[in-house]
Amino acid sequence: MSLLSNLEFFVVEALRGIRRSGLMSFVAIGIVIISLTVFGMFLIFMANLGNIVSYMGSRLDIVAYVEKDLNADSAQVLEVAISQIPGVEKVAYVPKDEAWKSFREEFGAKLDLKDVIAENPLPNAFSIKVRTPELLPQVAESVAKFSDVSEVRYSGKLMKQIQTLVDAVRIGGAILSLLLFFATLLIVVNTIRLTVLARETDIYIMQLVGATNSFVRWPFVIEGVIMGVLGGFFGILILKFSYEAVIIRIKSALPFLPIVMDSNILTFIYLSVGISGMLLGMLGGYISVSRILKEKE
């Protein structure tokens, strides 16, 4: 009575069903592939977007340039004063030589700055990190009040706009994924339903000789799972190869962009796509046969 002893029968029945509906099965698998690929692309896109935002967030700070003639003692006093402003998390003194060095390291590979600018044009500065991006304006305002501070810069407004955009994309994407999921489910359900209708006599006879509803249902659920897993598998292949191809091009064109290459994240995305395929098929098979079983009662 156990599932295992019947499994062979169920799988054989499921394969029979897929073969019998031939072209329709192909179409269903194709649509699963397309939907899952789009779904996976969305996940990858979101992962990258998140990456960019957190990368930018980590660089979120206020730069306070100090007057050129400020001596080291006054600088230290100023540092303490700034660190006492509410909302400030960390203050770091950035001597102009260090700033110049890191600036050159970041962009120097592209052009030899020494040819353009002979002398370090940067003033000494404080790099100030705040607890949350919302605190940026008020902290910046407070810092600017010190007479030794010549200029205050921060990119808070941009950050806020990006965050809003990311939220919008995230919500839109989630809705899109959900729609995609249901559209695919509908197609899988209807495809399997065709094979169910073709086997109505089989189902009737199964019930007549004493098959339980769950026994009748299993082959169709497995049929759905097989189609879903196949669709997921090919979807993952498409995603993997196309993403790798895209990465190579982006990396050479926009080297500073923090592209997601972490294999853990990618594995997680591919796994999500595969599992979605399986669930889609399982649900599709279950729903399609349940309708027939209901009609019979």
Next chain:
Amino acid sequence: MIELKHVSKIYPNGVEALLDVNLHIGKEEFVFIVGPSGAGKTTLMRLLYREELPSNGQVIVDRVNVTELDSDQVPYLRRNIGVVFQDYKLLSRRTVYENVAFALQVTGAPRSQIRRHTMQALELVSMLKRSSSFPEELSGGEKQRICIARAIVNNPPVLLADEPTGNLDPQTTYEIMELLDKINRRNTTLITATHNKSIVDMMKRRVVQLESGRIIRDQQLGTYSNS
């Protein structure tokens, strides 16, 4: 074994298929249900394996009150009732062997047992040689033998045959009735619905006559018509 108490069946469209039917059938009996088309024979059979529920009354099969059975228990009831149809209801894409084995597979029987019982059933109906044929390659009589093999493969105590010879010529009809008789002698309660006068007169068994949904005659060693 089988008991109907004040059973009526009125279809939603108003057709009165059975009206206050009382019937008791003992273990291992052989009963003919006779009557013209529309008399309620098929409805009576369908009530027994719970393809239909009565509008009124109780149906008891093998001590189980079919009327009050939960729908998830119906499969287990049906494993105790074999059903033979006029149109055989075989699966066209499956071989003779698979058609018969199917009835055991759904019960979750182990493979070795499926094989043994299927072979035994095919042997009983003399169809062992055709086990790898497909239904379309068989004659009507052969198809009916397969249908019977499927109905008895899990040794049900009750066998229902609804017009089992309706599509068969007289010689084949005779052979099928002989086969059903053989199965009845193997301790199976047999109910055959038919309007074939010659087989009823020949077999001389209990005859229950229906007309317009009512039992008008119940006679031991009866013939088709009251004489």
